[in-house]
Amino acid sequence: MAFTFPKGFIWGTATAAHQVEGNNVNSDFWLLEHVPGTLFAEPSGDACDHFHRYPQDVALLAQLGFNSYRFSLEWARIEPEEGRFSLAALDHYRRMLASCHENGVTPCVTFHHFTSPRWFTADGGWEEKRNADRFLRYCERATNHLGDLIRIGCTINEANLAAMLAATRTLPRDGIKAQAPSVAEAARRCGGTVERFGPFLLGHPFKIRDTMLDAHVRARDVIKGGRGDFPAGVTLAMMDFQAVAGGEAMRDQARAESYLPFLEAARRDDFVGVQTYSRQRFDANGPLGPEEGVPTLIMGYEFLPEALEATIRYAGEHARVPIYVTENGIGTTDDGQRITYVRRALKGVVQCLRDGIDVRGYYYWSLMDNFEWLFGYGPQFGLIAVDRGTQRRQPKPSADYLGAIARANAFDI
Numbered sequence: 001m002a003f004t005f006p007k008g009f010i011w012g013t014a015t016a017a018h019q020v021e022g023n024n025v026n027s028d029f030w031l032l033e034h035v036p037g038t039l040f041a042e043p044s045g046d047a048c049d050h051f052h053r054y055p056q057d058v059a060l061l062a063q064l065g066f067n068s069y070r071f072s073l074e075w076a077r078i079e080p081e082e083g084r085f086s087l088a089a090l091d092h093y094r095r096m097l098a099s100c101h102e103n104g105v106t107p108c109v110t111f112h113h114f115t116s117p118r119w120f121t122a123d124g125g126w127e128e129k130r131n132a133d134r135f136l137r138y139c140e141r142a143t144n145h146l147g148d149l150i151r152i153g154c155t156i157n158e159a160n161l162a163a164m165l166a167a168t169r170t171l172p173r174d175g176i177k178a179q180a181p182s183v184a185e186a187a188r189r190c191g192g193t194v195e196r197f198g199p200f201l202l203g204h205p206f207k208i209r210d211t212m213l214d215a216h217v218r219a220r221d222v223i224k225g226g227r228g229d230f231p232a233g234v235t236l237a238m239m240d241f242q243a244v245a246g247g248e249a250m251r252d253q254a255r256a257e258s259y260l261p262f263l264e265a266a267r268r269d270d271f272v273g274v275q276t277y278s279r280q281r282f283d284a285n286g287p288l289g290p291e292e293g294v295p296t297l298i299m300g301y302e303f304l305p306e307a308l309e310a311t312i313r314y315a316g317e318h319a320r321v322p323i324y325v326t327e328n329g330i331g332t333t334d335d336g337q338r339i340t341y342v343r344r345a346l347k348g349v350v351q352c353l354r355d356g357i358d359v360r361g362y363y364y365w366s367l368m369d370n371f372e373w374l375f376g377y378g379p380q381f382g383l384i385a386v387d388r389g390t391q392r393r394q395p396k397p398s399a400d401y402l403g404a405i406a407r408a409n410a411f412d413i
């Protein structure tokens with residue numbers, strides 16, 4: 001039976017600047033990728049050269065049937081030195097936004113997606129509460145230049161991620177930077193000390209969470225107060241937290257540490273962005289590894305597309321605002337498995353809509369295979385393959401599959 005999505009439903013794909021643009025040389029991650037003993041499997045290099053190739057990429061996603069594109073602005077390009085804003089970089093993003101409009105694609109813009117300028121990170125970064133002001137100044141400048149062309153705004157991508165990874169004990173609760181000599185070296189190279197160096201994910205997770213929460217709340221007002229009038233919200237990393245064998249208290253503590261402060265703040269936003277890939281189980285002693293018999297993926301977590309339905313329901317219940325699925329996807333070399341994943345995840349979206357939950361859109365992560373952070377180019381999340389030698393784009397069957405659903409705004413459930 002075909003299910004028709006509400007009129008105006010957003011069908012998009014997502015990327016992040018550092019993962020696709022290439023040569024993001026003024027960012028903290030670029031530095032961290034190039035120190036001896038780096039934690040990264042390989043450097044980002046040219047990435048997908050999306051910085052130059054965005055016109056073809058935007059045209060291609062429109063041609064495939066998508067009506068929206070979520071991408072991020074790179075703060076390290078826009079403000080490469082503190083207080084020195086690059087008009088050329090801002091104009092670049094203006095052209096990107098214009099190219100979305102020319103192709104009938106609704107642009108959804110993320111103001112921060114993991115990477116920051118080196119100068120910011122060298123001087124405390126996200127660990128330092130007062131640094132939220134520096135982020136706000138950048139948001140103000142970017143909104144004044146670009147706001148009239150933006151249609152959906154995400155302040156900070158997965159502002160809760162560091163806390164979520166600490167709550168699931170994927171990251172140590174005091175951060176990993178002190179234990180990683182390469183991070184100390186990166187700090188030294190940008191004129192700082194490891195204590196002051198505050199890169200996202202590597203520093204103290206709960207300090208990062210608190211600065212990001214404050215920055216989000218204030219950034220929402222800044223970006224809505226500028227040129228343009230568009231819905232704004234934060235996006236959250238959300239695994240389906242499940243309790244087994246007396247794990248309720250552990251699960252609830254993880255929720256309280258990583259979800260609830262953001263979902264409560266989101267009540268004053270226009271929407272909340274849900275980003276889900278898998279689940280996390282807890283027993284009475286804490287987080288558990290993958291369940292026996294459940295297939296795991298290259299990222300280490302379980303293949304479990306149904307997790308999305310659970311996180312949409314949880315976010316809806318606590319945030320009580322419209323929801324965009326701002327990311328959902330799978331890193332796999334088996335494109336048939338990707339189609340299965342998307343089909344099962346969308347089934348969950350349909351169940352939520354049938355139950356009256358206000359889901360406004362679905363963005364697949366990612367438009368194309370790209371730089372998967374510490375993992376380098378190994379995991380392939382893309383609907384489009386990218387030849388690393390030639391940069392040639394080749395849409396996969398999953399791109400046609402999801403593109404057809406997007407075009408029809410209907411799904412055979």
Ligand code: BGC
Nearest residue numbers: 016157158237327365372381
């Ligand atoms: C991030 C993306 C990342 C994706 C797949 C999300 O947590 O926002 O940048 O590539 O997951 O791991």
